[in-house]
Amino acid sequence: MPSPTxxxxxxxxxxxxxxxxxxxxxxxxxxxxxxxxxTDLDTATEARLAKAAEHSLRNLWHGYTSMREEFARPVGAQRQLARAANLFLSVPDLPDNAGDDPAQIEVVIRRAGEEIGRSYGQNDFGMDRLNRTERTAACLGEISKRQYNKRFRLLRRMEAKLARLIHEQRRREVAITGKGALAHVLPYELFATDPDTAAFIAYVTARGYMRSVFTNGRQRQVYDDVAAALFQRLRNRPERACWYAVAHVHPTAEVLAHVSDQDLTQLLVRWNGFLRRAAGLLEDVWNRHPLERDTMIVRRGDDSSTWNQAAQAWNTARAHWFALLTELGQDEILDRICPGKVPRLMAADVAYWHRMSGGGLHPDTYVWADLPLPWEVLRGEKECPRSLVEAACARHQVDPIAGAWTAPRPAAEAVAFRRTPELVHGVAVADPLMASVLRSAGVFSGKGKRVAAQEWT
Structure with missing residues (x-):
């Protein structure tokens, strides 16, 4: 087999x-x-890449990981579209990818609705259906009541499916952005401008996408010594690096200093929009079931998955926003609008573990509880100037600059590379095959155990 080009x-x-x-x-x-x-690599980069690549799947005897190698995709509306094509003359057979496109699904719902005299959004089974006289007037007399009801119910379910699909697609985008910033929207042409740039972005993004570990300590830091070695190659040849691409994922002052004001402004506008989307998702979760804000410990009924994904996305977007404002010399905006960080919800057993090991709530939790909610700040309903954040930090003995409450995140020091653990619901398992069995059986899921899948029995 020929080598890849x-x-x-x-x-x-x-x-x-x-x-x-x-x-x-x-x-x-x-x-x-x-x-x-x-390329002849320098000794440091070659050694660090070799240390990391030693544990790649291609170098392991089993070549297998139990962990999904992509972010979970929402289930599309392929089945519903196929059913609509059978029931409605105006709906053609569509390709499979149409079931993942909300715009195409909405077009089908509207077009099919015209066949039975139904407008988009008319979902009340008792009030919005046509009676016999109305069906006759709409030239639907040849369709029986049973067949009419079947079509009405399908379109009602399709609208509900469309709403769920849009929500889950938003959640997926939020999850990806929270972990990898804007790497996923980088066009190939920009990414491929410089191989060193591409290598750094790809590696840092992979580090950012790592799963959280069940622990009472800090999570793994993204910037490790492999990333530092790759970044040093950019420093060595700054004229060749595509700093604008790097700024999508690594917005340090050193990187942003190489980016033009026009490109910085484009990034700022993009992050502005994303901040609002993340805030909207946080508000949705809050309105459905307000959280225990003083402790941020999960209670029954809390949508902790969505909240934690949106919180991480908010904090990532906020960090980029702060860094860009500072580089553009517009950080005086923070004197008027300085929305706070958003903590993630913590499971009660992890909180107990913290207490038993001599810890407690993170000081940032107390600061968050003293500040207005972020979506209220963005809408201008409540004021949150920098002075208010500084006062809250002072009350709880938190450094507002080192803690990135009123300033960009400090540049991270590189940590030593450590092998990626095989995780089952956040718990490290030594063997990937055993991890598959445990996941299949529901171990560590917090739910009832079940018989492992047939292939593992």
Missing amino acids: FEQLLRELHASLILRKRPEDVARLIQDLYAAQG
Whole structure:
């Protein structure tokens, strides 16, 4: 089998920006990329890439991971569209990807509704259906009441499915952005401008996409010594690096200093919009079931999954927004509008673990509880100037600058590379095959155990 070409490897690296590959596997791709290019790597970069790639799936005897290598996709409306094509003359057979496109689904619902005299949004089974006289007047006399009801119910279910699909697609985008910033929207042409830039972005994104570990300590830091070595290559040849692309994922002052004001403004506008979307999702969760704000411990009825994804996305977007404002010299905006960070919900057993090990609530939780809710700040319903945040931080003995409450995040120091653990609901398991069995049986899921899948019995 012929070796992949340089461009094929670049495209595979670019594709990894929307996948969830292990950093070790991305490191191996980067090794292959440099080998295909004929690049002589410096000793530090070569050694650190080799250390990471040593544990890639291609180098392991089993070549297997139990963890999904992409972000879960919402279930589309393919089944409903196929049923609509059978029941409605105006609905043609559509390709499978139409079931993942909300715009096409809505067109089908509206077009099919015209066949039975139903307007979009008329979902009340008791009030919005046509009676016999109305069906006759609408030239639907040849359709029996049973057949009419069947079509009405299908369209009502399709509207509900469309709403769920849009919500889940928003959640997926929020989850990806919260972990990998704007890497997933980078066009290939921009990503492939410079191989060193592509290598750094792909590796840092893979690190960001790592799953959270069940622990009472800090999660793994994204910026490790492999990322630092790859970033040093950008420093060594700053004129070749595509700093604008790097700014999508790594908005340090050093990176942003190389980016033009026009490009910085484009990023700022993009993050402005995303902040509002993340705030909207947070508000949706809050309105459905207000949280225990003083402790941020999960209670029955809390949608902790959506909240935590949206909170991480908000904090990521906020960090980029602060960094861009500062680089553009517009940080005086924070004197008037300085929305706070949003903590994630904590499981009660983790909170208990913290207390038993001598810890307690993170000080940021107390600051968050003293500030207006972020969506209220963005809408201008409540004021949250920098002075208010500083006062809340002072009350709870939190450094507002080091804690990134009133300033961009401080540049992170590189940590040592550690192998990606095989996780089952956040719990590390040594063997990926055993991890598959445990996940299939529902172990560590917080739900009742079940018989493992047939292939593991």
